[in-house]
Every structure is written in C-alpha cells, then in structure tokens.
Amino acid sequence: MNSIALPLLLPFAIAISLLLVRSDKLSKWVGPLGSLAMLAVAVYLNFQLQQNGIMTLNTGGWIAPFGIVLVVDHLSSLMLMVSALIAFVIALFANRNLTEDIPMSRFYFFFFTLNMGVNGAFITGDVFNLYVWFEVMLLSSFVLITLGKKKEQLEGGIKYLALNIMGSMLFLAGLGLLYGKTGTLNMAHLAEILRNDHHASLMSTSMVLFFVAFGIKAAVFPLYFWLPSSYHTPNIAVTSLFAGLLTKVGVYTLIRFFTLFFVQDQTFWHTLLLIVAGLTMVSGGMAAASYYETRRILSYHIISQIGYMIMGLGIFTPLALAGAVFFTIHNMIAKTGTFVAAGLIAKIKGTYELKEVGGLYKQNPVLAILFIIPAFALAGFPPISGFFAKFMLLKAGIDSGQYLITAVALLTGFLTLYSMIKIWNEAFLKKQPEEKSQITEVKLKIMDYMPLAILAAASLLMGLFAPSVFEYVMQTGDQLFEPSAYINAVFKK
Amino acid sequence: MNSVILQIASKYVRWMLIIFSVIMLVRGHNLPGGGFIGGLLAGLSLAYKGFAFTPSIFEKEMKIRPEIFMALGLTLIFISLWPGAVLEGTLMQGIWFTIQIPFTEGYKFGTPFLFDIGVYFAVIGVTILFLFSLSDKK
Numbered sequence: 001m002n003s004i005a006l007p008l009l010l011p012f013a014i015a016i017s018l019l020l021v022r023s024d025k026l027s028k029w030v031g032p033l034g035s036l037a038m039l040a041v042a043v044y045l046n047f048q049l050q051q052n053g054i055m056t057l058n059t060g061g062w063i064a065p066f067g068i069v070l071v072v073d074h075l076s077s078l079m080l081m082v083s084a085l086i087a088f089v090i091a092l093f094a095n096r097n098l099t100e101d102i103p104m105s106r107f108y109f110f111f112f113t114l115n116m117g118v119n120g121a122f123i124t125g126d127v128f129n130l131y132v133w134f135e136v137m138l139l140s141s142f143v144l145i146t147l148g149k150k151k152e153q154l155e156g157g158i159k160y161l162a163l164n165i166m167g168s169m170l171f172l173a174g175l176g177l178l179y180g181k182t183g184t185l186n187m188a189h190l191a192e193i194l195r196n197d198h199h200a201s202l203m204s205t206s207m208v209l210f211f212v213a214f215g216i217k218a219a220v221f222p223l224y225f226w227l228p229s230s231y232h233t234p235n236i237a238v239t240s241l242f243a244g245l246l247t248k249v250g251v252y253t254l255i256r257f258f259t260l261f262f263v264q265d266q267t268f269w270h271t272l273l274l275i276v277a278g279l280t281m282v283s284g285g286m287a288a289a290s291y292y293e294t295r296r297i298l299s300y301h302i303i304s305q306i307g308y309m310i311m312g313l314g315i316f317t318p319l320a321l322a323g324a325v326f327f328t329i330h331n332m333i334a335k336t337g338t339f340v341a342a343g344l345i346a347k348i349k350g351t352y353e354l355k356e357v358g359g360l361y362k363q364n365p366v367l368a369i370l371f372i373i374p375a376f377a378l379a380g381f382p383p384i385s386g387f388f389a390k391f392m393l394l395k396a397g398i399d400s401g402q403y404l405i406t407a408v409a410l411l412t413g414f415l416t417l418y419s420m421i422k423i424w425n426e427a428f429l430k431k432q433p434e435e436k437s438q439i440t441e442v443k444l445k446i447m448d449y450m451p452l453a454i455l456a457a458a459s460l461l462m463g464l465f466a467p468s469v470f471e472y473v474m475q476t477g478d479q480l481f482e483p484s485a486y487i488n489a490v491f492k493k
Numbered sequence: 494m495n496s497v498i499l500q501i502a503s504k505y506v507r508w509m510l511i512i513f514s515v516i517m518l519v520r521g522h523n524l525p526g527g528g529f530i531g532g533l534l535a536g537l538s539l540a541y542k543g544f545a546f547t548p549s550i551f552e553k554e555m556k557i558r559p560e561i562f563m564a565l566g567l568t569l570i571f572i573s574l575w576p577g578a579v580l581e582g583t584l585m586q587g588i589w590f591t592i593q594i595p596f597t598e599g600y601k602f603g604t605p606f607l608f609d610i611g612v613y614f615a616v617i618g619v620t621i622l623f624l625f626s627l628s629d630k631k
Binding site for chain 1 (some may be wrong): 560561563564567568571574577578581582583584585586587
C-alpha cells in the first residue's frame with residue numbers, strides 16, 4: 001500500500017521543484033494544480049478505503065509496532081480530502097491576493113511544506129512521527145506569517161512561535177513519559193496496551209501534558225491566546241489557510257488520542273473536555289462579539305467553534321464523535337469561506353474595519369450571497385452544512401444526558417449568529433460612511449469570486465446531501481468509538 | 494576582526510574541515526556522525542573564510558546559491574525513498590550492496606546512506622543561508 005504515502009510525497013516533490021525553479025510565473029500555476037493533484041490523491045485514497053478497509057503502510061519494511069506506520073482510516077481520509085480542498089481554494093485565492101512584496105515561489109514552497117505537515121499529521125500512526133509533522137507545520141506556518149516582513153507580522157509571528165513551541169515541548173515531554181511507561185510509541189500498540197490497563201491513573205501525567213500541548217495547538221479555552229494575537233497580521237490568504245487547517249489538526253489529534261488510547265479514565269477526562277469545550281465556546285463567542293475588525297471577529301470565532309468539536313469528543317458516544325467530525329469538516333470549509341469573504345470585502349474597500357465599510361449589498365450582490373452561505377452555515381441555518389453538524393451534537397448531548405453543555409452550545413449559537421449578523425449589517429446593509437469612503441474601489445473579477453464560490457458550494461452541498469455525509473461520519477464515529485478495526489489493520493491480524 | 498594568523502590558517506583549515514565532514518558523513522550509519530553533523534561541519538568550513546576576512550567576501554566567493562544545496566539535498570532524499578519501493582515493494586526500505594575495495598572488507602553502500610548524503614547537502618545549504626542572513630548589513 002505505497003499509495004498511502006502519496007499525500008506526503010506529492011507536496012514534498014512540488015516543494016523541491018519550487019526550490020529549484022524559482023519562477024513566480026510558474027508557481028502561479030504550480031500552486032493550484034499541485035493542490036488539485038493532492039485533492040485527487042485524497043479522493044483516490046478514499047475510494048481505495050471504501051474498497052479495502054483501513055489501509056496501512058509499514059515504512060521501510062519495519063513491521064508495526066517497531067517501525068513508523070502510516071494509516072489511512074475514515075477520519076484520516078476525510079480530513080485529507082477536506083484539507084486538500086481548502087488548499088486548492090486557498091491557492092486560487094492567494095494567486096489573486098498576495099501582495100507584491102511576497103514572492104509567489106516562496107509562498108508556495110512553504111504552502112506545500114505546510115500541507116505536507118498537515119497531511120503527515122493526519123496519516124501517521126506513530127506518536128513521535130506526529131511530533132515531527134507538527135514541527136514541519138509549525139516552522140512553515142511561522143515563515144508564512146512573517147512572509148510580508150512587516151513589523152506587526154513579526155510581532156504576531158513571535159507570539160505564535162513562542163506559544164506553539166511551548167506546546168511542542170510539552171508534547172515531547174508527554175511523549176517521553178509515555179514511552180517510558182509503555183515502551184512503545186505506535187498508536188495502535190498503545191491502544192492495545194492501555195485499553196486493557198488497570199492502573200490507568202498512572203497515565204494521567206502523560207495525558208495532561210498531551211492535553212495541554214494539543215490544547216494549545218487547537219486553541220481551546222485557557223490556551224488560545226496565541227491565535228487572536230497572530231491571525232490578523234499576515235496576508236489574508238495565509239490567515240484563511242491557517243483558519244481552515246491549523247487548529248483543526250490540533251482537534252484531529254485530540255480526537256485521535258482521546259478515542260484511541262486515552263479512554264480509561266473517562267469520568268475525569270471526558271468531563272474535563274466538556275468543561276473546556278463549554279468555556280471555549282462562550283469565551284470565544286463573547287470576544288468575537290466585542291470586536292469590529294473582521295479578521296479579529298473571525299479569529300475569535302474560530303476558537304468559539306473549536307468548542308463544539310471538543311464537545312463532541314467530551315460526550316463520547318458514536319453519534320457525538322460523528323457529530324464532532326461532521327462539525328470539523330463543515331467548519332474547515334465554512335470558516336475558510338468567511339475569511340475569504342472578509343478578504344474580498346477588504347479588497348474592494350481597502351480595510352478590515354467594519355466601521356469604515358458599508359453598502360456592499362447594493363454594490364455587489366454576488367459577494368453578499370456568497371458571504372451569507374458560509375456565514376449562515378456557521379450560524380447553523382438549515383439547509384446548510386452547519387445545521388446538521390450542530391443538530392447531531394445537540395442530539396448526542398441530550399441523548400447522553402449532558403444537558404448543561406447542550407444548553408451552552410445552543411446559547412453560543414446565538415453569539416455566533418450575532419457576530420455573523422454584525423458583519424452582514426455593517427459591511428453589506430448599512431450605507432457607506434461618507435467621510436471614510438475610498439476613492440479607488442477595486443472591481444472584482446470572476447476569478448476573485450471563484451474560491452468563495454467553491455467553498456459556498458461545498459458548504460451548501462454538504463447540507464443538501466447531508467444523509468450521505470451523515471452515513472460517512474457515522475461510520476467514522478463508530479470506528480473511532482470501537483477502534484479494534486484500526487488496531488487490527490495496523491497489526492495485520 | 495583582522496588576524497593574519499586566522500586569515501592564513503583559514504586557507505588550510507577549511508579543507509581539513511571539509512575532509513573531516515566527509516569522514517563524519519561516511520562513518521555515520523553505525524557510529525557517531527552522519528549527515529547532519531557532517532553537514533554542519535561542512536557548512537562551517539565554507540563560512541570559515543567569512544569569519545577570517547569580512548562576511549562580504551564570503552558572499553562574493555560563494556558562486557552557488559544556498560537554495561541549490563538545499564534543493565540538491567532534498568532531491569537526494571526524495572530519490573532515496575524509491576529503490577525500496579521498486580525492488581522490495583515498500584517505500585523507504587533500505588537496499589544495501591557492498592562495494593569491493595581491494596585489501597579491505599569492502600564498503601557497504603545503501604539507500605540510507607543516500608538519504609544521509611541528502612541530509613548533508615540540505616544542512617550545508619541551511620547553514621550557509623543562516624550565515625548569509627546574519628552577515629546581511631541591511
């Protein structure tokens with residue numbers, strides 16, 4: 001099953017060729033086409049997965065648990081597909097929105113190394129290997145933030161790097177402890193050992209380190225401060241890419257760890273996850289409500305939405321896990337969509353300040369419609385994707401008697417709605433403030449709308465074909481809840 | 494800094510360092526050493542003249558851009574993944590064969606060594622890039 005490594009090899013090869021041929025003109029083509037190829041690979045792997053079941057590759061011929069094993073299961077495959085879609089859309093978006101001072105070839109080099117890191121984190125079945133992919137991701141994303149070489153970008157980048165390196169160190173420390181206690185770093189092997197372990201409380205030291213490390217990456221409640229202080233500084237294409245991918249990798253690893261092998265002490269850990277989820281939702285939503293700069297609103301909003309994914313993990317039933325997965329993929333698409341829309345608003349008006357823009361509904365109804373789809377998806381209006389994702393989570397919450405978190409999730413929905421309506425009112429409905437109006441307003445071309453149109457269509461289709469998506473994520477949820485298929489696939493039983 | 498001793502020495506020490514770095518690289522598979530340390534040494538050896546004279550000399554002397562080193566290294570790494578896939582059916586599997594050298598046991602050469610060479614060049618590239626950026630007066 002060598003084809004499993006393709007999501008890593010493809011971006012790697014493209015990155016090397018971009019290093020060799022440093023032509024900005026060529027990179028304009030390489031970016032979208034390369035990410036389209038990644039999407040094709042991801043779809044092909046998903047097709048293979050449907051036929052063969054969970055696929056594994058023992059790299060270097062070292063059998064599990066001794067070597068590093070790459071695994072594509074339902075969750076990985078889904079995340080690969082969605083992240084490749086995001087990458088493709090962002091490549092289209094970046095082609096139109098990168099400023100002169102950012103060389104295309106440089107941007108795409110780090111774009112593809114970032115994607116390699118993200119894909120690697122999704123398909124690896126080894127904890128240390130996961131750490132390596134996190135580092136690949138962290139370094140590329142740091143360069144991407146500071147690519148414009150502006151002062152505030154460096155400031156934001158340093159904050160981002162400092163807090164995330166803290167996270168990586170805690171990750172590494174937890175990893176060392178885990179290896180010391182169990183003698184293995186293979187995820188399936190860990191699951192085999194820890195699921196039958198009666199001294200589970202001894203694992204809590206590693207668990208708390210992993211929890212904090214991934215909490216920083218996923219930007220959950222007390223650990224999210226790096227996100228709003230760095231996400232509004234880089235070029236909007238970079239911000240949209242990060243919004244779609246980075247925190248979700250953290251969520252993915254949390255889901256993977258806390259379903260596969262950290263499940264012995266559920267009364268403590270999954271309750272803690274629920275508390276963190278509730279606080280994340282509310283604090284992110286409240287903070288988003290208090291800002292009038294689109295990128296800041298949306299950045300806080302990312303945090304708020306992370307809470308829902310953690311909530312699904314905390315409830316820990318097959319339906320809740322499926323809901324969390326559905327919510328994650330819906331959120332990747334819709335969140336990137338709103339960021340892209342914010343970028344387009346700023347492109348027309350030249351600013352991200354909501355107080356200085358207005359009148360876009362009359363001026364540009366197409367953009368208004370394209371904005372409202374992902375925005376309403378986030379707010380959870382039927383028949384767009386967000387409604388079904390939230391519905392699953394709420395139903396799972398009520399089914400398992402977690403009324404408090406369900407109520408919090410419902411109420412946070414209003415906060416989300418408030419933020420979205422605020423952007424809608426300020427940017428689209430209200431009249432353009434006279435004294436702030438710009439003289440040169442940019443007219444958008446059809447290629448400017450393309451990225452947003454693709455994301456809006458994806459969000460809408462996920463809503464319209466919700467039953468088949470539901471079926472797929474339920475399969476994922478079942479497999480996460482009962483990971484014996486995963487373990488057996490890795491050990492080729 | 495303007496030290497005549499260092500300037501004269503730099504000519505010779507440089508080559509010694511390069512030779513030493515290659516030795517480090519070659520013994521790396523089973524003994525301490527390897528591509529990373531070798532690459533750091535080689536990168537430093539190339540920077541040696543820059544330290545002895547002014548950093549601008551170093552930039553003038555380096556005809557090859559550091560990106561080329563990095564690209565070369567990464568390409569070698571990329572190539573080293575494939576022989577295992579073609580011959581044994583598993584990506585990154587090590588393929589070894591022995592080069593017969595008269596009067597010795599022969600030297601074992603394999604794809605992991607190719608990987609090491611790739612790391613060696615990539616690290617040289619990165620080291621030079623760092624030194625370029627640090628000596629940048631702008």
